[in-house]
Amino acid sequence: MHTATYRRTRGELETYFDRTAAEAWARLTSTAPVSRIRATVRAGRDRMRGLLLDALPIDLRGRRILDAGCGTGAFAIEAARRGAAVVAIDLSPTLVGLAQDRRPPIEGGGSVEFRVGDMTDPALGRFDHVVAMDSLIHYRAADIVDVLEGLGDRTGHSILFTFAPQTPPLALMHAVGRLFPRGDRAPAIQPVAERTLRRLVDARPALAGWTCGRTERVSSGFYTSQMMELERR
Numbered sequence: 001m002h003t004a005t006y007r008r009t010r011g012e013l014e015t016y017f018d019r020t021a022a023e024a025w026a027r028l029t030s031t032a033p034v035s036r037i038r039a040t041v042r043a044g045r046d047r048m049r050g051l052l053l054d055a056l057p058i059d060l061r062g063r064r065i066l067d068a069g070c071g072t073g074a075f076a077i078e079a080a081r082r083g084a085a086v087v088a089i090d091l092s093p094t095l096v097g098l099a100q101d102r103r104p105p106i107e108g109g110g111s112v113e114f115r116v117g118d119m120t121d122p123a124l125g126r127f128d129h130v131v132a133m134d135s136l137i138h139y140r141a142a143d144i145v146d147v148l149e150g151l152g153d154r155t156g157h158s159i160l161f162t163f164a165p166q167t168p169p170l171a172l173m174h175a176v177g178r179l180f181p182r183g184d185r186a187p188a189i190q191p192v193a194e195r196t197l198r199r200l201v202d203a204r205p206a207l208a209g210w211t212c213g214r215t216e217r218v219s220s221g222f223y224t225s226q227m228m229e230l231e232r233r
Contacts, residue, residue: 005127006143010118013138014189017071018092029072035038040221045134048218049075051227052131052160053082055214060084063128068119068151068161069135073099073112079131080110087124089115108198111207118148126154126207132161134225136199141192145200148230159210159230165217166191167224197228209233 002010017025028038029045052075057063061083067076070088072095080086090096093116100114115124119135130151136144144163151159198212213229 003146005140008145009138009187014091016187017090018094019232022092022094026072029074037222041223044218044223044225046190046219047164047220048133048225048227049078051188051216052133052162053078053219055158055227055229056082056131058082064126065117065139066127066130066151066155067126068130068132070099070114071095071112072102073154073170075108075131075133076112076114077104080106081108082104082111082187083110087115087127088112089117089119089121089124091116091118100206114219120150122150122154125155126156128156130159131160132157134162136161137189137225138187140190141196141200144192144197145204148201148210149204152210152230157232158213160227161230162225163192163194163197163224164189165203165224166193166196167176192226194226201230 011056011125028034030043034042038045048208058078059082065079065084065086067079067086067088069074070090070230073088074089076099088099096114096116106112119132133195136147148159193223194215201207201210201212209232210230211233213231215226218224219227
């Protein structure tokens with residue numbers, strides 16, 4: 001069962017990405033010119049997507065992957081081109097519609113099924129790998145681990161996710177963001193210390209069969225995010 005903070009944050013994200021930021025997000029995830037600030041974010045996201053793909057087997061034929069928080073579908077398409085059967089889900093109908101409109105022909109035997117909904121829905125079934133790129137960065141550490149627990153119960157090999165590392169620049173940006181009128185704010189990013197996540201994962205009995213594997217941080221101007229891998233023991 002999801003906590004009240006998870007449900008509240010999920011609602012804020014759905015509203016923000018489906019309405020307030022839909023046009024800006026569509027531009028950021030395209031090849032259209034953007035400001036220098038947004039260009040650093042675009043470059044950082046491209047780098048992070050590459051790291052997540054590198055953490056998966058090169059040959060994904062026969063593998064079922066959940067792209068949890070797929071946005072406009074860039075990761076899902078690349079995984080499908082390597083042979084995976086990808087279920088790509090996002091809270092925002094607008095972003096999922098954009099992903100469907102942008103879907104290119106896919107060679108390599110893979111497929112993508114785009115859906116609107118919650119990435120934690122058990123009805124999505126079982127997966128070999130789950131990838132959550134920047135879809136958990138707005139949640140508290142405890143809620144992140146709740147999500148990992150639910151996904152872990154239905155995942156066979158690995159869970160790759162990103163979180164906002166607890167750094168002084170991110171803490172400053174978080175504090176400055178609170179000065180804006182509430183109606184103008186993006187949902188707050190929640191900086192999390194890596195040691196805190198590891199401690200919470202290790203302390204969760206339902207995640208006893210998992211271990212924290214590789215981790216790597218990407219810093220690109222206004223984009224900072226850290227990948228962490230959970231592997232079956």
